[in-house]
Amino acid sequence: MNHKISPSLLSADFLNLQKDIEMLNASEADWLHCDVMDGVFVPNISFGFPVLEQVNKVAKKPLDVHLMIVQPDKFIQQVKDAGGYMMTVHYEACTHLHRTVGAIHEAGMKAGVSLNPHTPVEFLTDILDDLDLVLIMSVNPGFGGQKFIPNAINKVARLRKMIDERGLNTLIEVDGGVNLHTGKQLLDAGADVLVAGSFVFSSGHPSKTITELKKL
Ligand SMILES: O=C(CO)[C@@H](O)[C@H](O)COP(=O)(O)O
Numbered sequence: 001m002n003h004k005i006s007p008s009l010l011s012a013d014f015l016n017l018q019k020d021i022e023m024l025n026a027s028e029a030d031w032l033h034c035d036v037m038d039g040v041f042v043p044n045i046s047f048g049f050p051v052l053e054q055v056n057k058v059a060k061k062p063l064d065v066h067l068m069i070v071q072p073d074k075f076i077q078q079v080k081d082a083g084g085y086m087m088t089v090h091y092e093a094c095t096h097l098h099r100t101v102g103a104i105h106e107a108g109m110k111a112g113v114s115l116n117p118h119t120p121v122e123f124l125t126d127i128l129d130d131l132d133l134v135l136i137m138s139v140n141p142g143f144g145g146q147k148f149i150p151n152a153i154n155k156v157a158r159l160r161k162m163i164d165e166r167g168l169n170t171l172i173e174v175d176g177g178v179n180l181h182t183g184k185q186l187l188d189a190g191a192d193v194l195v196a197g198s199f200v201f202s203s204g205h206p207s208k209t210i211t212e213l214k215k216l
């Protein structure tokens with residue numbers, strides 16, 4: 001299997017962020033998943049661009065930036081300046097999604113679109129060809145450590161079919177409640193990238209856990 005693992009910094013030790021990033025640098029992690037929350041789109045606030053800029057000084061892996069904010073189009077240049085590789089916005093937060101995706105590409109980043117658990121993958125029919133990544137939320141966004149919503153597996157399978165039928169290279173990423181069990185089910189359904197926060201950082205041996213996810 002050739003899937004990617006994107007550990008979520010949301011579950012890292014914020015008092016020792018540099019230590020955790022260095023651990024991730026030395027691990028088999030492919031990307032670093034960075035959850036930006038605004039307390040409006042989601043009922044929680046995490047961290048913003050000043051923190052991302054510091055993360056970027058230490059990180060040796062591409063920053064996979066998941067924006068859980070309203071009006072993400074206002075912050076495209078800030079994400080780029082903070083070292084963003086993949087900029088993922090929520091479908092539910094964008095009125096002019098086509099314009100936003102175009103602006104992300106113009107800024108020199110890969111563009112991803114994330115779907116809340118209630119949003120059907122079929123809503124991406126007319127934008128899919130323009131996307132580098134679709135992020136399927138397998139929990140309601142806002143918090144780490146929540147229970148996996150099994151319908152995400154069905155959504156991955158439906159999206160895999162859409163992508164393959166069109167011969168696209170769009171990656172399918174899944175975020176929320178990922179562990180070895182759910183991760184395996186998601187990969188079998190056609191996922192390309194697994195995000196894992198609490199499963200990695202609460203495991204007692206994060207680097208080894210990343211290797212286990214990578215071996216699935
Ligand atoms: O975007 C989010 C939460 O909204 C995530 O990226 C979480 O950080 C995933 O955490 P776990 O469910 O893996 O603990």
Ligand SMILES: [Fe+2]
Pocket residue numbers: 008033034035066175195
């Ligand atoms: Fe996330």
